[in-house]
Amino acid sequence: MIDRRRFIGTSIAGGAAAALGTSACAPDSPTRDSEPGAGAGAGAAGTRPGAFELDETTVADLQAAMASGERTARSITELYLERIAALDGQGPELRSVIETNPEALDIADQLDEERRTSGPRGPLHGIPVALKDNLDTHDSMTTTAGSLALEGSIPPQDSFVAQRLREAGAIILAKLNMSEWAYFRGERATSGWSARGGQCRNPYALDRNPCGSSSGSGVAAAANLSALTVGTETGGSIMCPSSTNGIVGIKPTVGLWSRSGIIPISHSQDTAGPMCRTVADAAALLGPVTGVDPRDPATAASDGNAHADYTQFLDAGGLQGARVGVARSFPGFSPDLLAVFDEAVEAMREAGAVVVDPANLPNAAWNDEQPLLVLEYEFKANLNAYLASLGPDAPVKTLAEVIAFNERNADLEMPHFGQERLIASEARGPLTDQVYLDAVRAIQRGSREDGIDAVMDEHNLDAIVAPTRGPGWKTDHILGDSLGGGSSAGPAAIAGYPDITVPMGFVSGLPVGVSFFGRRWSEPVLLRIAYAYEQATGHRVAPTFAETLG
Numbered sequence: 001m002i003d004r005r006r007f008i009g010t011s012i013a014g015g016a017a018a019a020l021g022t023s024a025c026a027p028d029s030p031t032r033d034s035e036p037g038a039g040a041g042a043g044a045a046g047t048r049p050g051a052f053e054l055d056e057t058t059v060a061d062l063q064a065a066m067a068s069g070e071r072t073a074r075s076i077t078e079l080y081l082e083r084i085a086a087l088d089g090q091g092p093e094l095r096s097v098i099e100t101n102p103e104a105l106d107i108a109d110q111l112d113e114e115r116r117t118s119g120p121r122g123p124l125h126g127i128p129v130a131l132k133d134n135l136d137t138h139d140s141m142t143t144t145a146g147s148l149a150l151e152g153s154i155p156p157q158d159s160f161v162a163q164r165l166r167e168a169g170a171i172i173l174a175k176l177n178m179s180e181w182a183y184f185r186g187e188r189a190t191s192g193w194s195a196r197g198g199q200c201r202n203p204y205a206l207d208r209n210p211c212g213s214s215s216g217s218g219v220a221a222a223a224n225l226s227a228l229t230v231g232t233e234t235g236g237s238i239m240c241p242s243s244t245n246g247i248v249g250i251k252p253t254v255g256l257w258s259r260s261g262i263i264p265i266s267h268s269q270d271t272a273g274p275m276c277r278t279v280a281d282a283a284a285l286l287g288p289v290t291g292v293d294p295r296d297p298a299t300a301a302s303d304g305n306a307h308a309d310y311t312q313f314l315d316a317g318g319l320q321g322a323r324v325g326v327a328r329s330f331p332g333f334s335p336d337l338l339a340v341f342d343e344a345v346e347a348m349r350e351a352g353a354v355v356v357d358p359a360n361l362p363n364a365a366w367n368d369e370q371p372l373l374v375l376e377y378e379f380k381a382n383l384n385a386y387l388a389s390l391g392p393d394a395p396v397k398t399l400a401e402v403i404a405f406n407e408r409n410a411d412l413e414m415p416h417f418g419q420e421r422l423i424a425s426e427a428r429g430p431l432t433d434q435v436y437l438d439a440v441r442a443i444q445r446g447s448r449e450d451g452i453d454a455v456m457d458e459h460n461l462d463a464i465v466a467p468t469r470g471p472g473w474k475t476d477h478i479l480g481d482s483l484g485g486g487s488s489a490g491p492a493a494i495a496g497y498p499d500i501t502v503p504m505g506f507v508s509g510l511p512v513g514v515s516f517f518g519r520r521w522s523e524p525v526l527l528r529i530a531y532a533y534e535q536a537t538g539h540r541v542a543p544t545f546a547e548t549l550g
Contacts, residue, residue: 052079052083052224053079054076054079054080054083054224054227055224055542056224056277056540056542057224057227058277058278058280058281059123059124059127059227059228059280059281059284059285060123060280060284062076062126062127062227063120063123063125063126063127066115066120066125066126067120072108072112072126073108073109073111073112073115073125073126073127073171074105074108074109074112076108076126076127076128076227077104077105077108077128077171077173078105080128080173080225080226080227081100081104081105081173083223083224083225084097084100084174084225087223087225087545088225091545092201092203092206092545093201093206094200094201094203094206094219094220094223094225095177095197095198095199095200095201095216096176096177096197096200096201096210096215096216096217096219096220096223096225097130097174097175097176097177097197097216097220097225098133098144098146098174098175098176098177098194098196098197098216099141099142099174099175100173100174101139101140101141101171101172101173101174101175102140103139103140104128104171104172104173104174107171107172108126108171111125111126111169111171112126114169120169121167121168121169122168122169122288123168123284123288123311124165124168124169124170124284124285124288125168125169125170126169126171127169127170127171127227127228128170128171128173128226128227128228129165129170129171129172129173129226129227129228129229129230129285130172130173130174130175130176130216130217130220130225130226130228130229130230131161131162131172131174131175131176131217131229131230132175132176132178132214132216132217132229132230132231132232132272133145133146133175133176133177133178133194133196133197133216134146134178134182134232134262134263135159135161135162135230135232135261135262135263135272136155136157136158136159136162136261136262136263137155137158137159137162137172137175138154138155138156138157138158138162139154139158139172140154141154141172141174141175142154142175143155143175143263144196145178145180145181145182145194145263146177146178146179146180146181146194146195146196146197147180147181147194147195147196147402147413148195148196148405148409148412148413149395149396149401149402149405149406149413150394150395150396151196151395152395153390153394153395155261155389155390156389156390156391157261158261159258159260159261159262160257160258160259160260160261160289160291160293160295160296161230161257161258161261161262161272161289162261164288164289164290164291165288165289167288168288168289170228170288173226174220174225174226176214176215176216176217176220176229177192177194177196177197177198177200177215177216177219178192178194178197178200178212178213178214178215178216178217179191179192179193179194179212179213179215179237180193180194180195180196181263181421181422182212182213182232182234182237182263182265183212183213183237184234184265184375184379184421184422184425185417185418185419185420185421185422186414186417186418186419186420186421186480187417187418187420187421188417188418188479188480189417189480189481190209190416190417190475190476190477190480190481191209191210191211191212191213191215191240191241191481192209192210192211192212192215192216192219192475193416193477195412195413197216199475199477200212200215200216200219201219201475202219202244202245202472202510203219203222203223203245203543203544203545204222204245204246204472204509204510204511204543204544204545204546204549205472205509205510205546205547205548205549206545206546206547206548207474207475207547207548208471208472208473208474208475208510208549209244209472209473209474209475209481209482210241210244210245210472211240211241211243211244211245211469211472212237212240212241213232213234213237213241214231214232214233214237214238214241214242214275215241216229217229217230217231217238217241217275218231218241218242218244218245218247218249218275219241219245221245221247221275221276221277222245222246222247222277222542222543223543223545224277224542227281228274228275228276228281228284228285229274229275229276230272230273230274230275230285231249231272231273231275232262232270232271232272232273233251233269233270233271233272233273233489233493234265234266234269234270234375234493235269235371235375235489235490235493235494236469236487236489236490236493238250238251238273238275238499238501239251239468239469239487239488239489239493239499239501239513239515240468240469240487240489241275242275242468242501242513243468243469243501243503243511243512243513243515244469244471244472244510244511244512245511245543246503246511246513246540246541246543247275247276247277247503247540248274248275248276248277248278248279248281248282248500248501248502248503248530248534249273249274249275249276249282249500249501249513250273250274250275250282250286250498250499250500250523251271251273251489251492251493251498251499251500252271252272252273252286252498252523253271253302253305253496253497253498253520253521253522253523254268254269254270254271254298254496255271255296255298255299255300255301255302255496256271256286256290256299256302256305256306256498256521256523257271257272257273257289257290257299258291258293258295258296258298258299259271259272259296259298260293260295260296261295263383263386264378264379264382264383264385264386265375265378265379265382265383266374266375266378266379266382267298267378267382268374268378268440268444268496269375269493269494269496271496272289273286274286277540278534278540279314279500279502279527279530279531279534280311280314280531282500283310283311283313283314283527283531284310284311286310286523287307287308287309287310287311288308290302290306290307290308291306302521305521307523307524310523310524310527313523313524313525313527313528313531314527314528314531315528315531315532316531316532316535316536317351317352317532318528318529318531318532319348319351319352319353319529319532319533319536320351320352320353320532321352321353321354322348322352322353322354322462322463322528322529322532323353323354323356323459323460323461323462323463324345324348324353324354324355324356324461324462324463324464324465324516324529325356325357325358325359325455325456325459325461325463325464325465326345326355326356326357326358326359326464326465326466327358327359327360327361327455327464327465327466327488328357328358328360328466329358329360329361329363330466330467330486330487330488331486332470332484332485332486332487333467333470333485333486334470334484334485334486334507336507336508337467337470337471337486337507337512338467340467340504340505340506340507340512341466341467341504341514343504343505344465344504344505344514344533344537345357345465347533347536347537348465348533348536350536351532351533351536353529356459356461359455359458359459359461359464360455361451361452361455361464361491362450362451362454362455364446365442365445365446365450365451366439366442366443366446370439370442370443371439371443371490371494373428373435373436373439374436374439374440374443375425376421376424376425376428377425377428377429377431377433377436378431379399379421379425380399380425380426380428381430381431383399383402383425384398384399387399387401399422399425399426400426402422403419403422403423403426406419406422415477416477416478416480417477417480443494444494444495444496446494447490447491447492447494447495447497448495448497448520451491451495452464452491452492452495452497452517452518452519453519456518456519461518462518462525462529463516463517463518463522463525463526463529464516464517464518465514465515465516466488466514466515466517467486467488467504467512467513467514467515468487468488468489468501468512468513468514468515469485469486469487469488469489469512469513470484470485470486470487470507470512471485471506471507471508471510471511471512472510473485488515488517489515491517492515492517495520496520497517497518497519497520497522498517498518498520498521498522498523498526499515499516499517499526500515500516500517500523500526500527500530501513501514501515501516502514502516502530502533502534502539503534503539503540503541504537504539505537505539506539506541508549509546509549510549511539511541514533516529516530516533
């Protein structure tokens with residue numbers, strides 16, 4: 001199968017205020033060789049702040065506390081801002097947050113008053129949510145995809161995702177660091193690095209990479225810097241950082257969540273999605289953001305296929321009788337990771353699943369260049385359209401101007417890697433080019449009808465399972481990201497089909513995840529299975545902020 005290095009011409013397989021200042025962090029967790037803290041150097045001095053009052057707190061916990069009067073939206077928001085101040089720019093220096101929302105506490109006060117006078121709007125009322133820095137917010141924060149070229153840019157309106165979150169009563173807490181331009185910039189790139197945010201760091205071992213491009217979303221969720229976070233994916237950018245940071249990630253069916261107001265790469269593959277500590281929290285976030293958006297034609301197909309509440313599908317017994325196919329056709333996974341994956345498959349079998357092993361996807365029915373070609377064509381067209389939507393005062397107005405900006409500011413923008421992907425995209429022609437149209441047809445048919453759908457039909461499957469990604473590698477600004485480790489994100493990403501990753505354990509002290517993917521609009525089935533697996537295994541362990549694992 002295609003891997004993310006070839007997929008976007010870079011390196012990883014698989015596919016981007018006010019703070020009040022107290023010390024906080026995860027409690028100590030049990031230690032064995034497969035768990036965090038077991039490696040050499042774990043728990044190094046100065047990297048483990050004291051316990052956090054909201055450590056591992058769920059949306060349901062927060063709602064119960066607000067309903068009882070024990071907490072308010074303001075007090076919850078204050079605690080998360082304190083947490084960010086303690087861990088992100090100092091202490092472990094996670095560098096997952098680009099900026100916090102200076103209006104967050106005022107919004108919290110308004111929502112508290114609304115709760116007192118008319119009751120909560122729903123499960124997200126008063127819940128802080130942090131967004132990746134490529135989702136537009138029309139407020140006091142900027143939206144830049146991590147690039148200095150868009151520094152100061154305030155879009156003319158919210159992204160549909162931000163709009164729906166506000167309508168649901170959520171508090172947009174912060175903008176999160178990401179691989180600059182969603183990792184679609186250089187050929188020897190480093191995930192989690194942006195000119196605006198610096199290098200985001202893995203909370204399980206600070207010298208390890210958090211993956212990307214939704215690096216800050218993965219780290220902020222894992223480290224309890226926000227109740228919920230949102231990431232985006234084109235080819236593994238939710239799956240990889242969720243797995244690498246020990247959290248749950250959902251890449252929805254393309255069109256379930258609108259992409260309007262999101263700095264784009266590909267209209268064929270882009271989507272935003274939840275990145276959270278539990279499946280229940282991810283399900284709670286998934287539903288309120290759905291809806292048909294005239295600004296994104298892909299959402300029209302979600303009418304009749306979307307649900308306002310996905311928590312209704314959570315079933316601890318959901319593996320009983322479920323037909324699960326084991327995809328073993330993804331190369332690159334280490335023996336240690338495959339041993340953990342085999343334990344995950346056995347846990348599914350013990351929970352009542354009918355396991356079909358193997359249920360391999362066919363070899364890619366397209367040439368290696370076609371997926372990248374599609375992204376380059378679409379990135380040029382889509383980014384130019386996005387920049388035009390910012391109006392005449394946009395800092396840069398075209399991809400060509402972004403390239404020129406980077407060249408003028410190479411010391412700040414390109415200290416570690418270049419912009420080969422931007423230049424290659426600028427050289428592409430219009431979306432009417434036959435080579436582009438042929439490539440889109442080839443990769444979509446190969447990943448859909450002749451890929452995921454064919455395997456599921458052959459074995460009558462409810463879901464396909466595979467390891468999500470190898471464990472985090474050491475961050476290296478000279479060589480860029482690690483080639484190895486394996487990834488299963490490609491087929492669902494190219495198909496535009498849903499994919500859910502759940503923690504499945506640890507390899508050498510670093511978290512790894514298991515992915516459940518399937519047909520278009522199959523989020524209810526995947527959530528039922530993923531939740532049952534999570535409840536049966538309980539592999540989520542909070543990070544220890546070790547300096548290194550040796």
